[in-house]
Amino acid sequence: MTDYLMNTWYMGGWGHEITDQPISRRLLGVNTMFYRKTDGSVVALRDRCPHRFAPLSKGKIINDQVQCPYDGLVFDSTGQCVANPITSDTRIPEAVRVQRFPVLEQANIVWFWPGDPARCDSALIPQFPYLAxxxxxxxxxxxxxxxxxxxxxxxxxxxxxxxxxxxxxxxxxxxxxxxxxxxxxxxxxxxxxxxxxxxxxxxxxxxxxxxxxxxxxxxxxxxxxxxxxxxxxxxxxxxxxxxxxxxxxxxxxxxxxxxxxxxxxxxxxxxxxxxxxxxxxxxxxxxxxxxxxxxxxxxxxxxxxxxxxxxxxxxxxxxxxxxxxxxxxxxxxxxxxxxxxxxxxxxxxxx
Ligand code: FES
Ligand SMILES: [Fe+2]
Missing domain, CATH: 3.90.380.10 (Naphthalene 1,2-dioxygenase Alpha Subunit; Chain A, domain 1)
Structure with a gap:
């Protein structure tokens, strides 16, 4: 089985591919979704709802948050579940979240960091100044x-x-x-x-x-x-x-x-x-x-x-x-x- 280098930047897509409509891409064996928030920044989340593993990329983006297309849980851009529309129980355990990947966009390249977010370092991004x-x-x-x-x-x-x-x-x-x-x-x-x-x-x-x-x-x-x-x-x-x-x-x-x-x-x-x-x-x-x-x-x-x-x-x-x-x-x-x-x-x- 391939042992990937994890604490490093990988390219997730070209900047122009990422819009306010989510796209899904399999990266290092993990379905990953990308979308662009209203402030222009890019979000990278695991494309799998923690409930029944529905692909979140098939859901709707509403106010920079994504709603699962299966039972409707809503996740914010940090991956935290913030709403469950089908129950009166408004308590949402903090543990209910989707994995979020650190992401950075430079010179039309969207980079994501699949490893430990605490070790993520923007200085390690490969530089291609002519692209900018x-x-x-x-x-x-x-x-x-x-x-x-x-x-x-x-x-x-x-x-x-x-x-x-x-x-x-x-x-x-x-x-x-x-x-x-x-x-x-x-x-x-x-x-x-x-x-x-x-x-x-x-x-x-x-x-x-x-x-x-x-x-x-x-x-x-x-x-x-x-x-x-x-x-x-x-x-x-x-x-x-x-x-x-x-x-x-x-x-x-x-x-x-x-x-x-x-x-x-x-x-x-x-x-x-x-x-x-x-x-x-x-x-x-x-x-x-x-x-x-x-x-x-x-x-x-x-x-x-x-x-x-x-x-x-x-x-x-x-x-x-x-x-x-x-x-x-x-x-x-x-x-x-x-x-x-x-x-x-x-x-x-x-x-
Ligand atoms: S699979 Fe997403 S809310 Fe059920
Ligand atoms: Fe060639």
């Missing part, structure tokens, strides 16, 4: 559900050597000059490719950076933060030009487990504000790659693995280009082990 920069960038957003353990999706993103095989629109970026480096800074893992004198990708040639057949140099730089937040910057120049003169595209890839065997894969790409490419065409290019090229391959890998979720436990062949994904798995395993030993320590202290 709507002056210099035009953003596209997506969510691709994938039937695979989230670390299998991490493997895919931390090893972009699959791009030439799997993504025709992005192919051509690698050649015999391609150099790979991976490493770790604290809990951040990087996975970088640098290629010189290669052909421009169709995505850039017919998109925001046409070179009209001139060869290009490319830097492909992925950064991972636990448990599954990745930032990719791709910089392309005409061959020989300095990196600082290059065209840069930035995107984020954030993975939140849905269950042990399925993942919410959130992604976003950005065009520079002066780019003339229609945003919808740009979005389709991304969606096509993730939904119709990566996803079937990742799901086929997961199906082959069956019940096993840890690829390394199955002793796969490891290539040099797996350096980043192996490091990411290692960091996450370390953090989970540390969290479990802290849990054990506090359990002993409480005895």
């Amino acid at each position: 920069d709507v002056e210099n960038y035009k953003h596209v957003y997506g969510l691709t559900p994938v039937k695979a353990h989230f670390e299998i999706e991490t493997d895919n993103l931390m090893d972009l050597s699959h791009v030439d095989m799997l993504h025709p629109a992005f192919a051509g970026a690698f050649n015999k000059s391609s150099k790979y480096t991976a490493g770790r800074n604290g809990n951040t893992v990087f996975s970088h490719w640098h290629t010189t004198n290669t052909r421009n990708t169709a995505f850039l040639e017919y998109g925001p950076f046409p070179t009209h057949g001139a060869p290009v140099d490319q830097w492909l730089e992925m950064y991972w933060q636990p448990p599954g937040a990745m930032f990719l910057e791709v910089i392309v120049t005409k061959t020989g030009e300095p990196r600082s003169a290059g065209y840069s595209t930035k995107n984020v890839h954030i993975l939140t487990p849905e269950t042990e065997h399925s993942t919410n894969y959130f992604w976003s790409g950005a065009l520079n504000s002066e780019d003339q490419v229609p945003l919808e065409v740009f979005r389709e290019g991304f969606n096509n790659a993730f939904e119709f090229e990566d996803k079937p391959m990742i799901e086929a890998v997961a199906a082959e693995m069956g019940e096993e979720t840890n690829l390394l436990a199955m002793k796969p062949l490891l290539l040099r280009s797996d350096g980043g994904s192996v490091l990411a798995r290692r960091v996450l395993a370390e953090l989970i082990a540390r969290e479990r030993s802290e849990d054990a320590g506090s359990a002993v202290a409480a005895e």
Whole structure:
């Protein structure tokens, strides 16, 4: 069974998905509901009424409170039951409550904290400042559900050597000059490719950076933060030009487990504000790659693995280009082990 890192931030959704009408999303195996209060803040509650386990997300939001659609108990935005409309007994025990998750919204990302609320720390939220920069960038957003353990999706993103095989629109970026480096800074893992004198990708040639057949140099730089937040910057120049003169595209890839065997894969790409490419065409290019090229391959890998979720436990062949994904798995395993030993320590202290 998957042992999740609990005292950390996971992405629950894009900010624009959350309105005053509740949505339900299965996250780390738990149905979780999100809605937006009249003051604009986001609420995250377990999507399960404590009475008969009805999904609260199918209920009504009235004055920022949610009424269970089954027998009508009303819960406030902290999860506390505040009314029972079908009895004259107005006493509501304080223990009648729904689990509430700490939640924070930054740069159109809604983060929630599934672990101990007392340990929740906003300073730990991964930062993607370019997502908030709507002056210099035009953003596209997506969510691709994938039937695979989230670390299998991490493997895919931390090893972009699959791009030439799997993504025709992005192919051509690698050649015999391609150099790979991976490493770790604290809990951040990087996975970088640098290629010189290669052909421009169709995505850039017919998109925001046409070179009209001139060869290009490319830097492909992925950064991972636990448990599954990745930032990719791709910089392309005409061959020989300095990196600082290059065209840069930035995107984020954030993975939140849905269950042990399925993942919410959130992604976003950005065009520079002066780019003339229609945003919808740009979005389709991304969606096509993730939904119709990566996803079937990742799901086929997961199906082959069956019940096993840890690829390394199955002793796969490891290539040099797996350096980043192996490091990411290692960091996450370390953090989970540390969290479990802290849990054990506090359990002993409480005895
Ligand atoms: S199931 Fe919600 S009030 Fe009964
Ligand atoms: Fe891919």
